[in-house]
Amino acid sequence: MTVGRFRSSCPVASVIVLLLLQVLLIPAPTEASPDRCRQVRSLRDEIAGYRPVVERVLSYVQDQKGYKGKTWTALSEFTDTFGSRLAGTQNLENSIDFMLNRLRAWHLDNVHAERVIFTGWQRRKEFATLVSPRVKNLAMLGLGGSVSTAPEGIRAEVVVVTSFEDLINKSSQVSGKIVVYNQPYVSYGETVVYRSMGASAASKYGAVATLIRSITPFSLNSPHAGQQSYSDGVKKIPTACITVEDAELLNRMYNRGSKLEIFLKMDSKFFANATSRNTVAEIKGTTNPDKIVLVSGHLDSWDVGQGAMDDGGGAFISWNSLVVLKNLGLRPKRTIRCLLWTAEEEGYIGAYAYLKGHKSELEKFNLVIESDEGTFQPYGIQFHGSETSACIMAEVAK
Amino acid sequence: MTVGRFRSSCPVASVIVLLLLQVLLIPAPTEASPDRCRQVRSLRDEIAGYRPVVERVLSYVQDQKGYKGKTWTALSEFTDTFGSRLAGTQNLENSIDFMLNRLRAWHLDNVHAERVIFTGWQRRKEFATLVSPRVKNLAMLGLGGSVSTAPEGIRAEVVVVTSFEDLINKSSQVSGKIVVYNQPYVSYGETVVYRSMGASAASKYGAVATLIRSITPFSLNSPHAGQQSYSDGVKKIPTACITVEDAELLNRMYNRGSKLEIFLKMDSKFFANATSRNTVAEIKGTTNPDKIVLVSGHLDSWDVGQGAMDDGGGAFISWNSLVVLKNLGLRPKRTIRCLLWTAEEEGYIGAYAYLKGHKSELEKFNLVIESDEGTFQPYGIQFHGSETSACIMAEVAK
Numbered sequence: 103m104t105v106g107r108f109r110s111s112c113p114v115a116s117v118i119v120l121l122l123l124q125v126l127l128i129p130a131p132t133e134a135s136p137d138r139c140r141q142v143r144s145l146r147d148e149i150a151g152y153r154p155v156v157e158r159v160l161s162y163v164q165d166q167k168g169y170k171g172k173t174w175t176a177l178s179e180f181t182d183t184f185g186s187r188l189a190g191t192q193n194l195e196n197s198i199d200f201m202l203n204r205l206r207a208w209h210l211d212n213v214h215a216e217r218v219i220f221t222g223w224q225r226r227k228e229f230a231t232l233v234s235p236r237v238k239n240l241a242m243l244g245l246g247g248s249v250s251t252a253p254e255g256i257r258a259e260v261v262v263v264t265s266f267e268d269l270i271n272k273s274s275q276v277s278g279k280i281v282v283y284n285q286p287y288v289s290y291g292e293t294v295v296y297r298s299m300g301a302s303a304a305s306k307y308g309a310v311a312t313l314i315r316s317i318t319p320f321s322l323n324s325p326h327a328g329q330q331s332y333s334d335g336v337k338k339i340p341t342a343c344i345t346v347e348d349a350e351l352l353n354r355m356y357n358r359g360s361k362l363e364i365f366l367k368m369d370s371k372f373f374a375n376a377t378s379r380n381t382v383a384e385i386k387g388t389t390n391p392d393k394i395v396l397v398s399g400h401l402d403s404w405d406v407g408q409g410a411m412d413d414g415g416g417a418f419i420s421w422n423s424l425v426v427l428k429n430l431g432l433r434p435k436r437t438i439r440c441l442l443w444t445a446e447e448e449g450y451i452g453a454y455a456y457l458k459g460h461k462s463e464l465e466k467f468n469l470v471i472e473s474d475e476g477t478f479q480p481y482g483i484q485f486h487g488s489e490t491s492a493c494i495m496a497e498v499a500k
Numbered sequence: 501m502t503v504g505r506f507r508s509s510c511p512v513a514s515v516i517v518l519l520l521l522q523v524l525l526i527p528a529p530t531e532a533s534p535d536r537c538r539q540v541r542s543l544r545d546e547i548a549g550y551r552p553v554v555e556r557v558l559s560y561v562q563d564q565k566g567y568k569g570k571t572w573t574a575l576s577e578f579t580d581t582f583g584s585r586l587a588g589t590q591n592l593e594n595s596i597d598f599m600l601n602r603l604r605a606w607h608l609d610n611v612h613a614e615r616v617i618f619t620g621w622q623r624r625k626e627f628a629t630l631v632s633p634r635v636k637n638l639a640m641l642g643l644g645g646s647v648s649t650a651p652e653g654i655r656a657e658v659v660v661v662t663s664f665e666d667l668i669n670k671s672s673q674v675s676g677k678i679v680v681y682n683q684p685y686v687s688y689g690e691t692v693v694y695r696s697m698g699a700s701a702a703s704k705y706g707a708v709a710t711l712i713r714s715i716t717p718f719s720l721n722s723p724h725a726g727q728q729s730y731s732d733g734v735k736k737i738p739t740a741c742i743t744v745e746d747a748e749l750l751n752r753m754y755n756r757g758s759k760l761e762i763f764l765k766m767d768s769k770f771f772a773n774a775t776s777r778n779t780v781a782e783i784k785g786t787t788n789p790d791k792i793v794l795v796s797g798h799l800d801s802w803d804v805g806q807g808a809m810d811d812g813g814g815a816f817i818s819w820n821s822l823v824v825l826k827n828l829g830l831r832p833k834r835t836i837r838c839l840l841w842t843a844e845e846e847g848y849i850g851a852y853a854y855l856k857g858h859k860s861e862l863e864k865f866n867l868v869i870e871s872d873e874g875t876f877q878p879y880g881i882q883f884h885g886s887e888t889s890a891c892i893m894a895e896v897a898k
Contacts, residue, residue, distance in 0.1 A: 182749055182752055185636055236583060324722055354580055
């Protein structure tokens with residue numbers, strides 16, 4: 103299993119290229135070595151032969167008279183119209199219906215939805231207040247999948263930790279307390295483990311709740327939401343994110359020896375057998391219609407924003423890539439299938455459902471592309487796959 | 501009247517240097533010309549003679565074993581302990597008492613408070629919701645001095661404007677509507693006029709309320725607060741700031757021709773004959789104790805933050821500059837007076853009260869320094885004063 107990273111000049115967006123199974127296995131990355139790529143030298147001419155097509159696509163999407171700005175405009179209308187699209191809400195179902203109509207209106211092939219059944223989670227009333235040594239409301243967001251507090255809430259003393267190591271050092275003080283994590287932000291990928299595992303780690307030592315510094319380098323009284331999951335065998339305790347500045351404030355007060363007390367009240371709802379839909383559209387391939395290149399993003403979002411970046415942008419560049427080919431009358435050899443996943447935020451629920459439903463056809467998927475890291479100026483392509491595939495990607499990305 | 505701007509190497513903070521009367525008169529700026537400064541050449545030797553003292557102060561405040569970090573630490577403890585300090589609240593009065601004790605503990609001279617009487621304003625319940633074409637809560641902050649809505653709130657159609665010119669162009673559509681200002685951010689100084697005057701400008705044409713894009717280049721669902729005032733002769737209408745992203749959202753929807761309706765409910769309280777205090781401390785001058793150099797910042801803040809930047813930092817560098825001199829055993833020729841203003845946020849109320857109370861001694865004030873633009877890396881000194889004074893300042897700042 104080989105993983106390569108290549109600089110790309112792709113003007114549409116940063117994308118992650120993955121083979122479907124390997125998304126779920128998460129392989130260890132190694133660099134594609136030029137020496138190992140000798141075997142694909144015979145492919146160079148074919149790849150180079152597509153240059154005129156690439157140029158045509160690029161000039162079309164960069165030209166004001168062509169497709170330039172159309173994806174952004176469509177996305178802004180979509181997010182402005184539907185707002186947040188949490189899995190299990192009417193907002194999401196309405197936006198899926200809208201997308202199905204839109205994809206049909208563009209005369210894409212095989213437009214349909216595939217049902218996904220899951221247990222949903224919904225935020226209801228929630229708040230956190232520092233009550234001692236002074237009263238201060240803490241801006242917070244309960245984390246996806248968090249249990250509620252008792253209806254009367256929790257009032258408890260606070261232990262502030264700055265890392266999992268620090269938690270272990272202070273573990274004898276944690277029982278019956280609210281643990282506040284004030285871990286420094288390193289990167290989303292590295293730091294998010296505090297959000298996803300923080301509650302379980304503290305619950306092991308008897309914490310009654312956790313409040314976790316938002317996984318962001320910066321906030322303006324704006325906590326950041328996200329999913330978390332409980333480890334097996336630990337008591338499920340309520341958990342929420344607080345802002346960077348409040349985490350720092352609590353840390354400073356704690357380090358000065360103040361006895362901190364927080365009152366926390368959280369109420370969320372789980373609903374089993376919720377349904378939603380993965381949305382599918384295609385351009386059928388000419389010579390190899392049974393081989394599939396999958397391009398994808400997710401339509402659902404958290405409940406506290408408009409989901410324009412996470413992941414409206416990814417979803418819209420995916421289906422618009424089909425529209426661009428259609429508009430230019432370009433027909434690929436393989437089928438290009440666009441997947442707009444559902445319930446991604448709750449833990450890739452739509453993707454897992456799709457994998458389960460299509461397990462028998464896995465060998466058909468030649469390439470799976472997902473974009474969910476924001477649609478900024480692209481800085482590269484991340485690729486997981488065989489050494490041969492890595493070499494082909496390296497050649498394409500040149 | 502001459503105004504000069506000089507680059508300064510002052511390591512403490514960016515400061516604004518003003519002659520007290522001229523703060524209130526706001527003179528037009530002109531550059532100090534080197535040619536005109538010939539007259540102060542005789543002062544050069546004296547100013548240059550203070551270099552060893554300047555070096556001693558600089559090395560003390562930059563040295564870990566000296567005063568380095570002490571101002572920041574004191575400020576963080578202060579803001580963490582007292583939180584927001586809106587004029588008229590017990591928080592502010594407690595923090596003034598704390599400061600008086602602190603200044604006395606440092607054995608500064610003539611530590612006392614001077615009473616200020618004013619009409620206070622306090623935010624109570626407030627919210628704004630886009631109700632059509634879809635429901636979305638708008639993060640908002642009622643502006644200081646805004647009147648309340650009727651108890652049942654206001655539901656009205658929206659007109660979005662992007663400038664005062666645009667308001668005039670659309671003035672025939674404004675009657676009975678809520679005007680949303682989505683002016684682009686140029687700079688705080690230039691753009692803040694929309695916050696301070698936006699309600700009155702729209703009220704002239706019969707608007708029932710205004711919502712104004714926050715005066716900031718950037719927000720994360722975080723509206724920015726501030727004071728506004730009604731012009732004479734217009735009906736006072738409720739007014740609040742909304743976030744940059746919501747103002748942009750409403751603007752996009754409006755430009756697409758959507759009929760927007762907003763429900764606004766605001767409740768604030770005015771209380772006459774509120775009292776607070778300007779806080780004073782001094783180092784008495786040796787040769788000219790009756791001549792005064794005033795250094796200042798304001799202790800009060802808005803109610804929705806901790807007031808660390810606005811203006812804890814300015815207040816703390818002001819009184820700490822006296823402490824640094826005291827610690828080094830340095831005695832100035834003139835008296836250095838530290839003023840920690842009160843009720844600045846409501847429109848310089850403490851400063852106006854001080855001016856009124858000390859009108860007869862105005863000629864004593866040789867230099868008035870205020871710091872209220874944030875305590876970042878300093879980038880210069882802004883000076884308002886006579887040509888002679890400007891030339892002296894230019895020489896000092898070299």
